Amino acid sequence: MPQNWEHISEETLEQYSLGVLPEDEERGVEEHLLICPDCQRQLTETDQYVQAMRAAAAEYRRRHPRREPKRAPVLVWPHQWPKMVWLLGTACLVWFLVWKFGVSGSGGGHAVAPVAVQLQALRNADAADAAARAPLRLIADLSGLPERSSWQLDVVDAAGRTVGSFEGRPEGGLLEVEIRQGLPPGQYWVRVCPPGAGGQVYREFGLRVR
């Protein structure tokens, strides 16, 4: 508590003006204010200052409402996604396109030269090898078979299911057919038969696709 003959500090005057001065200090302050013109003047100025500050602060709060802390958005528009998401998405798309069209080449519009696979009908000959899902050109040896204007090649899988039938004209004892979409990996049998023969097989070749 200040003595009657000591001026009140600015801090105390401000607390008094704000009405937050502890009650036990209030008496000393008011007793001094009873007789001190300097502190009376100072208090009037402090009152004006506090009043102006309160009004301005209230106005500021009104014009600039307090923002709540940001939370992670659950759903945002694509333009709000971070750059990393875009980069990752682009990389995934490129990888998919390369995998789909660049490696397998099974897309219709992509011109990839078929790989020739010579089918041999020699005894104890190994099955021909081919790459999976790559365009194939199967060349079957027809030597020894009756002459016909066209022959049919039936490709069957290991379970005996026909996965494709291709008709062609033989040239020089060879029949060439193209399988543009290629074949999935597995063991296949390529059977030579007359078109529409209904299962009469003249020759059979082994084909291993990997």
Place this chain on the structure above:
Amino acid sequence: MSPEENQNQHAAAPIRQGAWGPEDWAALVERIRQGDPESMEELYQRCSPGIRLVLQRRLGGQELEDRVQETFLIVLQAIRRGEVREPSRVLGFIWTVVRRQVAAHIDSAVHSRRDFAPIKDGTAIYDPQESPEERLLSQQQRQVMYKVLQKVSRRDREILIRYYLLEQTQEEICSEMNLTETQFRLLKSRAKARFGELGRRVIRQRPLPAVFLRKAAGSTH
């Protein structure tokens, strides 16, 4: 001179004019008790502005002068009857009378509101509104302070708003915002200095219109 230096100097300095010690007050009380009219006048001159200030802050401006006179009369009568037990502490006695006056008025106001008497013809009604001049001054001060708030950093503004608007204590603010007591006081001092500086600039740029002042002066008559 920084605001803090100014504050310290203000706090340390004794009252420059008419600084009285306890013995001076005791002598004055003794002279009043003996019926010296000049001493009564001196007590009035020394204390009435302060009594007025405290009463106004507590009760507002309505019937202020009457209350000041009434308070002074109670004090004088008590002195003359020898009821002031410690003459050197007469200021404490005056303060007690002022607070009793405040309490009595509040009690009376509560009762009158409860009983609710309609206003009679001829009853003076005090207008608690500011005068036009005061209103303009307040508006200017508010604008100046708003500019100050806009110019300080976000953190400083948060502190000022917490203290002056939300009425958080210094301890609460320092604790929540990791501030030392010195940082807190320094910030407030700077804001006040900036307010004074900007305020002077604004008043120089936009003095009160003379016509307005004449009207305000004329309105008192």
